[in-house]
Amino acid sequence: xxxxxxxxxxxxxxKPIEYYEEKYPARDLKEGAIVTRFAPSPTGFVxxxxxxxxxxxxxxxxxxxxxxxxxxxxxxxKREIKSAVSGITAALKxxxxxxxxxxxxxxxxxxxxxxxxxxxxxxxxxxYAKHLIELGKAYPCFCSPEELDQIRKKQETxxxxxxxxxxxxxxxxxxxxxxxxxxxxxxxxxxxxKSNGREDRKIQHHDMIKGKVDFPENDQDIVIIKADGLPTxxxxxxxxxxxxxxxxxxxxxxWLSSMPLHLQLFHEMGFKPPKYAHIAPIMKNDNGNKRKxxxxxxxxxxxxxxxxxxxxxxxxxxxxxxxANSNFENWRRANPDKSLDDFTLQLNxxxxxxxxFDMVKLLDIGKTVISRYTAERVYDEALAWAKQYDxxxxxxxxxxxxxxxKVLGIERGNKKPRKDIAKWSDLxxxxxxxxxxxxxxxQHDYPYQVIKNPEDINKILELYIQKYYxxxxxxxxxxxxxxxxxxxxxxxREVKEYKQNPEKYAAHVGDVSxxxxxxxxxxxxxxxxxxxxxxxxKDRITKRFYAAKIATGANxxxxxxxxxxxxxxxx
RNA sequence: GGCCCCGUGGUCAAGCGGUUAAGACAUCGCCCUUUCACGGCGGAGACAUGGGUUCGAUUCCCGUCGGGGUCACCA
Numbered sequence: 001x002x003x004x005x006x007x008x009x010x011x012x013x014x015k016p017i018e019y020y021e022e023k024y025p026a027r028d029l030k031e032g033a034i035v036t037r038f039a040p041s042p043t044g045f046v047x048x049x050x051x052x053x054x055x056x057x058x059x060x061x062x063x064x065x066x067x068x069x070x071x072x073x074x075x076x077x078k079r080e081i082k083s084a085v086s087g088i089t090a091a092l093k094x095x096x097x098x099x100x101x102x103x104x105x106x107x108x109x110x111x112x113x114x115x116x117x118x119x120x121x122x123x124x125x126x127x128y129a130k131h132l133i134e135l136g137k138a139y140p141c142f143c144s145p146e147e148l149d150q151i152r153k154k155q156e157t158x159x160x161x162x163x164x165x166x167x168x169x170x171x172x173x174x175x176x177x178x179x180x181x182x183x184x185x186x187x188x189x190x191x192x193x194k195s196n197g198r199e200d201r202k203i204q205h206h207d208m209i210k211g212k213v214d215f216p217e218n219d220q221d222i223v224i225i226k227a228d229g230l231p232t233x234x235x236x237x238x239x240x241x242x243x244x245x246x247x248x249x250x251x252x253x254x255w256l257s258s259m260p261l262h263l264q265l266f267h268e269m270g271f272k273p274p275k276y277a278h279i280a281p282i283m284k285n286d287n288g289n290k291r292k293x294x295x296x297x298x299x300x301x302x303x304x305x306x307x308x309x310x311x312x313x314x315x316x317x318x319x320x321x322x323x324a325n326s327n328f329e330n331w332r333r334a335n336p337d338k339s340l341d342d343f344t345l346q347l348n349x350x351x352x353x354x355x356x357f358d359m360v361k362l363l364d365i366g367k368t369v370i371s372r373y374t375a376e377r378v379y380d381e382a383l384a385w386a387k388q389y390d391x392x393x394x395x396x397x398x399x400x401x402x403x404x405x406k407v408l409g410i411e412r413g414n415k416k417p418r419k420d421i422a423k424w425s426d427l428x429x430x431x432x433x434x435x436x437x438x439x440x441x442x443q444h445d446y447p448y449q450v451i452k453n454p455e456d457i458n459k460i461l462e463l464y465i466q467k468y469y470x471x472x473x474x475x476x477x478x479x480x481x482x483x484x485x486x487x488x489x490x491x492x493r494e495v496k497e498y499k500q501n502p503e504k505y506a507a508h509v510g511d512v513s514x515x516x517x518x519x520x521x522x523x524x525x526x527x528x529x530x531x532x533x534x535x536x537x538k539d540r541i542t543k544r545f546y547a548a549k550i551a552t553g554a555n556x557x558x559x560x561x562x563x564x565x566x567x568x569x570x571x
Numbered sequence: 572g573g574c575c576c577c578g579u580g581g582u583c584a585a586g587c588g589g590u591u592a593a594g595a596c597a598u599c600g601c602c603c604u605u606u607c608a609c610g611g612c613g614g615a616g617a618c619a620u621g622g623g624u625u626c627g628a629u630u631c632c633c634g635u636c637g638g639g640g641u642c643a644c645c646a
Binding site for chain 2: 039040041043073075076078079141145148152156159160161162163190192199210213214215216220222223225226227228230232233236252253254255256257258259278280281283285289290291292322323326327329330333351352353354355356357358360361364365367371411414415416417418419420449479482483495508509510511512513514516517518523524525526527528529530
């Protein structure tokens with residue numbers, strides 16, 4: 001009896017590997033095209049790091065006219081979560097990172113190198129495992145988890161390197177006859193790779209990001225097929241990336257230390273290994289310690305966090321690109337209007353160590369990104385967000401979309417656009433005072449500053465609305481009139497004039513503006529008041545002044561009668 | 572603990588044997604300005620540490636310290 005008999009006994013129905021080698025021929029791509037992938041396990045949580053990897057993968061594939069595909073690594077059935085795949089495909093779609101090939105929804109896929117879900121590739125892995133057994137490079141192991149545990153404990157107490165290797169690999173030296181007898185006897189087993197590596201020898205590997213890395217050879221007889229018949233990550237990776245003709249594996253650097261194993265596997269199976277790019281994880285500062293962004297502790301680790309907060313996808317992508325290649329920032333400044341697709345990403349410019357996640361910076365990018373949007377785009381994106389997360393904002397925006405567009409257009413499209421919205425969840429409080437329903441339903445405290453005497457305030461408001469304000473005025477005229485009003489009140493017409501002779505005046509034109517602004521919006525800070533007034537129009541301005549007067553409770557001749565004012569307000 | 576990777580301002584980072592050690596975010600001040608935001612100008616702020624090598628080290632080598640990763644029938 002020989003290896004072939006053993007292999008046939010274990011995998012009687014497995015096809016010869018030639019079948020698959022023919023079924024998945026080399027890809028017809030131009031020289032230098034990168035075939036790469038995102039290969040997450042469906043745990044029901046899309047990590048920002050996964051997005052980062054996908055962004056890099058997709059960009060590189062695109063830049064080289066290669067292929068970016070999505071493969072689902074669901075070989076651990078214990079961890080599997082329902083509809084996690086659609087979560088992943090939806091996230092990629094949302095961030096404009098759709099794969100060229102692979103899974104495109106929970107159960108649909110496209111491309112000729114599938115199936116793209118590992119659980120559906122069981123027969124393929126078994127063929128290759130069988131092949132390895134036939135070559136004497138893999139063997140059944142009958143050790144139970146309990147036995148393995150004992151071995152490990154022994155090794156630990158003896159302070160020797162733990163693992164299944166050398167003399168510890170009991171089943172490695174079973175004869176074919178012994179193995180066959182055990183199997184026929186119904187003993188449970190898994191399949192292990194028979195390593196010919198030596199721990200005292202070094203291998204050198206060139207990683208596309210980390211550069212030269214030295215490791216001892218792998219001498220562990222790792223499991224390749226588990227008790228449930230599915231492969232372990234290592235084996236699936238090698239088989240899949242060979243068959244799918246991956247040229248570049250981009251993955252987190254937690255995999256760096258299994259490099260020797262993977263290279264060995266590729267070599268022993270007679271496959272050409274892909275290139276590897278191990279990217280540093282995004283970190284978080286936790287009380288002075290750096291650690292990986294954790295799905296359990298850090299809400300910002302989840303891609304859904306950004307969606308819920310309403311941070312534009314573009315901002316997240318730009319931030320991530322920024323971490324990936326620091327020259328992105330310069331490029332962006334030089335090309336503010338170009339598409340992200342026009343930026344050329346370079347792997348060798350990626351940092352070898354993990355960057356601390358910087359929410360402040362992300363938000364800053366968010367502000368810049370949104371400041372470049374047109375009012376229409378702000379409207380569309382904010383509305384889409386509001387529909388999901390903020391019904392009140394949705395109502396505001398939808399009730400009179402033409403009006404909302406005007407509001408969103410304040411100081412937009414200028415050379416120096418406003419940058420006061422970093423995320424859609426900021427928007428409501430930014431513009432709600434422009435909506436009468438909301439404005440009048442709120443309690444306001446009218447924080448007047450320098451001029452706070454009710455009589456002065458009321459006089460300013462009365463004079464302004466009766467004598468000075470005109471919807472038809474252009475901005476210069478409008479402001480000149482506020483100066484005129486300041487003069488009539490005995491204040492300085494110019495701030496400079498006031499500053500030169502502060503003792504001469506009680507206030508200046510800026511203070512008068514503040515009175516108008518506060519009466520109008522109940523805020524001290526707003527965007528350009530001229531634009532606000534233009535949008536509001538004289539009637540609504542007048543009404544707001546009535547409301548302000550009631551709030552100040554002053555007894556001037558005209559509004560002795562508060563009831564009268566309220567009546568006016570109702571009109 | 573073994574093995575591997577990494578260590579430039581608060582953060583992200585240029586730099587690759589000779590630099591006044593870029594830039595961005597954050598921070599502080601000034602200017603612009605009817606407020607805020609924007610914008611402009613300026614300030615403060617860094618090569619973990621000890622030894623080498625060298626005419627000269629942030630750059631190269633070794634040690635120390637610090638951080639991270641990995642040692643599963645999880646990926």
